[in-house]
Amino acid sequence: MATLRDTFIRQDPQDGWSLPAWTYSDPDFYAAEMERIFRPSWQVVCHDSDIPNPGDWHNIDYCGESVVVVRGTDRIVRAFTNVCRHRGSRLLDGATGCVKKLVCPYHAWTYELDGRLTGVPDSASYPMLDRGKAGLVGVDLEQWRGFWFVRLTDDGGPSVASMMAPYEEQVAPYRFEDLGALGRVTLRPREVNWKNVGDNYSDGLHIPVAHPGLTRLFGKSYGVEATDHVDRMWGDLIDRPSVNWSERMYQRLLPPVPHLPGDKQRHWLYFKLWPNVAFDIYPDQVDFMQWLPTGPTSCLIREISYVLPDDRREMKAARYLNWRINRQVNAEDTLLITRVQQGMASQSFTMGPLSDKEVCLKHFCSRMRYLIPQSRLEQAPRAGWSKA
Secondary structure, eight states, X not given: OOOHXXXXXXXXXXXXXXXXXXXXXXXXXXXHHIIIIITTSOEEEEEGGGSOSTTEEEEEEETTEEEEEEEOTTSOEEEEESBOTTTOOBOOOSSEEEOSSEEOTTTOOEEOTTSOEEEOTTGGGOTTOOGGGOSOOBOEEEEETTXXXXXXXXXXXXXXXXXXXXGXXXXXXXXXXXXXXEEEEEEEEESSOHHHHHHHHTOOTTHHHHOHHHHHHHTTOOEEEEOSSEEEEEEEOOSSOOSSHHHHHHHHHOOOOTTSOGGGTTEEEEEEETTTEEEEEOSSOEEEEEEEEEETTEEEEEEEEEEOOOOOHHHHHHHHHHHHHHHHHHHHHHHHHHXXXXXXXXXXXXXXXXXXXXXXHHHHHHHHHHHOGGGGOSSXXXXXXXXX
């Protein structure tokens, strides 16, 4: 029978500590993350409304791969690596478009929208070619509430739907399936490790210190919690008018939203799905944001806003003011994560203690230590360990 002493002995001694600084810049750790964290994770690509017609496609680049999500002539949506099976050429350029067929710009090999190889110039000169086995390489695809996600490797991890299952009742009133894009995908490069972006996103302690605007809007209502695969953050707009013009006008002009219950009319809600996808849910719009690693000390923030049809002038103004408010918050966060990345380069810093209120960061660090045990080491192992 377990004793009270046993529970203390079995407690992870690193539970109250951050990941070591070297994991935010080490090339070997980055390589391990690509294989163990990112290839098996779900990445949001687009909304169903972004690809309404046969041939419509959207692209996402990460982990050295380019993945295309395309609607076929049968209206079924599929995902493929954006690579010709002949010589490995990229097939499609850009972030989005519409095609009748996927034609390689190198040698004109031609693929149908369902991935089948149907055109090979001078095909008789390829004695080893089996067209039936040379179609585009498929990628795991999942639709959750109108959003399409892809996954490069199936490691048996949960679906997006199962990750978000604890919050379905909270999400349902926002009518995700009926959303449409407001603008286009924005790409913002950042010279920081991807984990610094995620750590900051789920951190509630810095709100009253570094975000005066959010503090004016939320007061002390900002909260955070962590579940197995999802972090949740939230705040309620207070009635006291802000001294800032954009914030005060947003408070004043945000109109009632008929499809939302009363307690969601002035509620801001955030979800971060493991490991790097976030949904910012407001009464006036829904944004997705993801931070894609591009190197040990760089990443790319990919984001876009979605809205429901609403021609009211007050709603259009509220969405513009939301954008102004969040651009200021993003600028403040960019300075914060840049300072952290710079500070982690100092030999004087290794690991930092975590507050019991930093529940999301504690959970993230624990999961990282489980998936990449080397992150338990205070100093980096010898170069090349990820290959060994």
